[in-house]
Amino acid sequence: MKCVGFILIGLACSLAGGAATADVVAVVSANSPITALSKNQLLDIFLGRASRYPDGTPALPLDQAEGSAVRDEFYTRVAGQSAAQIKAYWSKIIFTGRGQPPPTVSNDAEAKKRIRDNPAAIGYIDRAMVDDSVRIVF
């Protein structure tokens, strides 16, 4: 019974702790030929199922740091999945030696810099951080 109480308290805390949501968009370099991606295409790139854009050019996805609000919001919006679910997904891939999650950047500014400098790169940032060096594709 103590256990059940413990779980119920945990559940209540989890439900109460809804994080403030930011408006997150997926962006590529302004020099990239990519103009738009569908939700599934974007998901395939970030989940390591596709290593190229639909036009055949190589794609280099960049994740934001684990635990960051922008990362959680991105996966909630694109995959409908929580951070734990994405972690569980990658556990399956990592522990069969099939791949590793995308490299991470520490914040929106670094994401934007890496994306601006590399037409293959794709990342996600807060919409408020978008300027003319990057293009929104989703």
Add this chain to the structure above:
Amino acid sequence: MRDQRLRTWILAIAVTMLMACYPFRGAAAGADPDPPMFVFNAFGTLGVVHSSDSQADFTSSDLKPDGAGYSHRWSADVDSRFGAQLTANITSQLSAVLQLVTEQNYANSYRPEVEWANIKYQLTPDFDVRIGRIELPVFLVSDARKVGFANPWVRPPVEVYDTEPLTNNDGVDLSYRLHLGEATTTLAAEYGSTYRVDFPLDMSAEAHDLRALIIKTEYGAALFNLSYLAAHVTLDPTIALFPAYRELGAAGEAIAQTYELVNKLATIVSAGASYDPGKWFATAEWMQFDSRSFVGVSTGWYLSGGYRIAKFTPFLTYSALTVSPTSSAGVDASALPASQAGVALALNAGLNQALGQRPAQRTLAAGARWDFARDLDLKLQIDHTRLGRGSPGELINLQPGFRFGGTVNLFSAAIDFVF
């Protein structure tokens, strides 16, 4: 057994040496750095299981010698394990992976075993070849069945997953990824030469000429998996019944040929699907294992679904395993000389006992996963299992007071982690 151990070490050393070749790695080109040379990951589960039946043991795998019930009221051996993995990205095309896993093994020790040790060459972004010790991805979650964190349950349903306790194979595989519209289909073919696996009670099985074909399609939140596996399997030592049958002449020889598991083509066909849009998940899997021997034809399936409420994922699973044949006419004792008839009747009884006690069971499981911290989860699960008529189900170490065809309740708790 010694050959296998030697080969394991050769594999592990070869992969390690290849990993050490990093000075030959080409200088990074382009603005973005290559993935890091070495990546270390680890996973593990700490779990306890309690069984309501004190006259037999519940285990999570045929490879384990004891578990919860008779041997231990609470067993930590059923689900606990630790795995560590080193991945080396040698060039952008060439990588190597070495994974060691420690868990209760056939000899009741926790000696670490080489789970994977393979080298992958990426011929194109969608086509790779691997050689060495690789996973045997027969079922939907076979490749991650040891990684509790990757799964919603404490363990994958034993009605399907315990039919094929092997998780790896020494050989080569080819994997080709096709992009059809927004669907990604992966075709994989695997070949293994000879692989020996040790079971408790000094039993072992050897598989050779293993061939597997797997077709996996991912489309958004949906995943479909079809697989076929075939191997020639020999049980060593053979069951004493069969040499005795052979003493009875042609009729006995025919029985031995039909039921003895010696160089028999064993096949597994499976189909699975899962749908996980985020808020909930549903998964179903069906498989049939045909051993062409006394082990019989096993058919297993399960349906499982769960709903996510914040960090909690309660789930329900129904799974079933049936087996046939469960009896045999044996040799016709009346056609034998009186001196052999008594032996024939005794052997027929022994054969029917072996066939009748193959595992058959149904389980209704309910539980929940709680992602209480980053990279950690806690799971609680209750299993209500009804054993098939006259069958011990998947239970082992049956004691004189054991009731065949009865019911068993399990309580399991586990903490999973990855880093």
